Amino acid sequence: MEQSALCHWESGQGTEFPAWNSETVPGLPAGCSLHLVHLQGGLSRGMRALDINTGAMVLRVLPDRGMGIWKAWHKGEFLGWESPVRNGPVHPALVNQERRAGLGWLDGFDELLCRCGLASVGPPGKEEGQFPFTLHGRIANLPAWALELQVNRTDGKIVVRGIVDECSLFDHQFRLTTTYTLTPGSSRIDISDQVQNLSAKTDQFQLLYHLNVGRPILENGARVLAPVRELSPQTPRAADGIDSWNQYGAPQQGFAEQVYLMHLQGDSNRNTLALLQSADRKRGVAVRFSLDTLPCFTVWKNTGAVEEGYVTGLEPATCFPNYRGFERESGRLRALGPGEAWRSDWSVEWLRDQNQIQQTEAEIQVLAGRGNPIIHRTPHHQFTPQTME
Numbered sequence: 001m002e003q004s005a006l007c008h009w010e011s012g013q014g015t016e017f018p019a020w021n022s023e024t025v026p027g028l029p030a031g032c033s034l035h036l037v038h039l040q041g042g043l044s045r046g047m048r049a050l051d052i053n054t055g056a057m058v059l060r061v062l063p064d065r066g067m068g069i070w071k072a073w074h075k076g077e078f079l080g081w082e083s084p085v086r087n088g089p090v091h092p093a094l095v096n097q098e099r100r101a102g103l104g105w106l107d108g109f110d111e112l113l114c115r116c117g118l119a120s121v122g123p124p125g126k127e128e129g130q131f132p133f134t135l136h137g138r139i140a141n142l143p144a145w146a147l148e149l150q151v152n153r154t155d156g157k158i159v160v161r162g163i164v165d166e167c168s169l170f171d172h173q174f175r176l177t178t179t180y181t182l183t184p185g186s187s188r189i190d191i192s193d194q195v196q197n198l199s200a201k202t203d204q205f206q207l208l209y210h211l212n213v214g215r216p217i218l219e220n221g222a223r224v225l226a227p228v229r230e231l232s233p234q235t236p237r238a239a240d241g242i243d244s245w246n247q248y249g250a251p252q253q254g255f256a257e258q259v260y261l262m263h264l265q266g267d268s269n270r271n272t273l274a275l276l277q278s279a280d281r282k283r284g285v286a287v288r289f290s291l292d293t294l295p296c297f298t299v300w301k302n303t304g305a306v307e308e309g310y311v312t313g314l315e316p317a318t319c320f321p322n323y324r325g326f327e328r329e330s331g332r333l334r335a336l337g338p339g340e341a342w343r344s345d346w347s348v349e350w351l352r353d354q355n356q357i358q359q360t361e362a363e364i365q366v367l368a369g370r371g372n373p374i375i376h377r378t379p380h381h382q383f384t385p386q387t388m389e
Helices: 104-108 323-328 354-368
Strands: 003-009 019-020 033-036 047-051 058-062 068-074 077-079 113-118 145-154 157-168 173-182 188-197 203-213 224-227 226-233 258-264 272-279 284-289 297-301 310-317 334-336 341-351
Touching: 047 077, 047 157, 113 173, 113 188, 157 341, 157 354, 188 203, 188 272, 188 334, 203 284, 203 341, 224 354, 272 310, 272 354, 284 354, 341 354
Parallel strands: none
Antiparallel strands: 003 145, 019 033, 033 047, 047 058, 058 068, 068 077, 068 113, 113 203, 145 157, 157 173, 173 188, 188 341, 203 310, 203 334, 224 272, 226 258, 258 297, 272 284, 284 341, 297 310
């Protein structure tokens, strides 16, 4: 495929890039554009953001926050959530992850998509006789040191690639290379991530994708559909809602979060999907991924008051969001030899058409028909250390 290379930036270079559109880039269709902006003021001051218009949506990518995705827009509609973190996105320099006994990660948490990892994805705590881990790891608060933008002259696809290193002396040395591919006229985001071990010894990593959706898709009567093979509540609090684990209510002040951990059914190629749909089945978000690389799936329900963060998370992952030691004992850490790399390809699609919703539902029903789901009514020891024994 012939590419128009728009830019290649690395640390130490300036970032005064122009806005690219169909008049300046061969192969880029009318209505599509890219614009790298410098954010000013408040918590965002000094951050870079890349706005990509596919004609079907505008997507804001955050190179300075682990290549996360802040939000998406289309004709007055909005995909993301209303975080209690006001006026983001938040510059990672303002996030002290050790604050609140290791919960400081939440001070910058307002993205549509952020990554948890790469050393740990779970709660804060000291493990293995080593230094303590903070909530959800470091990768979401580390900046990309390289950024590359391309347009395919044949089909107009937009390719964004960024590289983020999570490295330290006497610690882990991981490199994350993220590639987003956007198709003109589409609301689908194709995501390819590579994690490489840069050290001279074998090491183990974790990666969880925190895809967060609020209103208007999330509402009273919204549902998440997935071809469950086996499911467990993570905590006794989640067990209280096991009969309605995939159903959502209206915002409720003081709602205590519930988390459900599951393995899904896949097709003959071990591909699977899940769908969050609005109550009227006219809006939704679908995630598609491979069980070979992302064998675990988590649903996070946090339907508190809107002011407190009315949101749910759809979370494909290499593991579950437990303590690293428990995930190691359960055999869910991924080992990489010196220089070895792991890769995952998956997608997020914003659905705004009832026919799309119905087609996605039908796909899930076919996969769900491959076996009867096992639903544990209380936390199960294979999924979580928080059992009720």
